[in-house]
Amino acid sequence: MTGRDTDRVVDEVIETIAGSATEIRQGLVGRREDADEENPSGETQAEADVWADDLLADRLSSIDGVRQYASEERLETIDCGDDGLSIGVDPLDGSSNLKSNNTMGTVFGVYDEPLPAPGTALVASGWILYGPITTMACARDGTVKKYELSSDERTLVDDDVTIPEDPLVYGFGGRVPDWLDEFEAYVREIESDSSHKLRYGGAMIGDVNQVLTYGGIFAYPALEDAPRGKLRLQFEGNPIAYLIETAGGSSSDGTRSILEVEPDDLHDRVPLHVGNDELIERLEDALE
Helix, strand or coil, X not given: CCHHHHHHHHHHHHHHHHHHHHHHHHHCCXXXXXXXXXXXXCCEEEHHHHHHHHHHHHHHCCCXXXXXXXXXXXXXXXXXXXXCXXXXXXXXXXXHHCCCCCCEEEEEEEECCCCCCCHHXXXXXXXXXXXXXXXXXXXXXXXXXXXXXXXXXXXXXXXXXXXXXXXXXXXXXXXXXXXXXXXXXXXHHHHCCCCCEECCCCCHHHHHHHHHHHCEEEEEXXXXXXXXXXCEHHHHXXXXXXXXXXCCCEEECCCCCHHHCCCCXXXXXXXXXXXXXXXXXXXXXXXX
């Protein structure tokens, strides 16, 4: 694809996801129960997971210039053509928060290679946050922009988002008894700084968006019983790392940027740590 063609497809993908956000949010009503299915990672799906995935799959795979649609809710890709861009999506991040009516999101990555692909193949990524206000953060062409979404309108509220230099918030996933000793020691060090505030809500995008807004660190690390962590590289790790790094922060799987991780499978998992450069450097030193 030419650069102009790539720009057109990325425009359409972003517009389609932004334009679907209000419908997805409204469609959560009446879909709070579990479906009688599991996703490829063995997790119980909510009815809303399946519905949001079907909606996005139909709309994104219909865009001229999209070669593949893939999500963490389906085992294989939808192949749409022989050439073009590939879309990886977590249609409803944090769907376990449905029953308690807490924050959720949608995560997406636009790759210029067939999936599975490394994060270096991303040309854009972003997320929708279904909070008190529906917002979109989007990384593209070296810049992160933030929008407010209302019905079919997308209003730009910040055209150059960067992570604040002074870190404020932290949030760490996984059960504490399952943390590696080195990671737990690092967490205790972060917690001992009285200038840091705990922010953890159980929906990754809500927690990562706090880091983007206030500075700090979010991690879902390697665990004793899950050495590759919980989060999916294609649908969560790469898109989040790409956006945070574009905003001036860092990402790490514990030893290197997540964008450098070479995938073996569409549903590969990865330990994820994102935030201010200094905090990620200290984490990698602690995990050596």
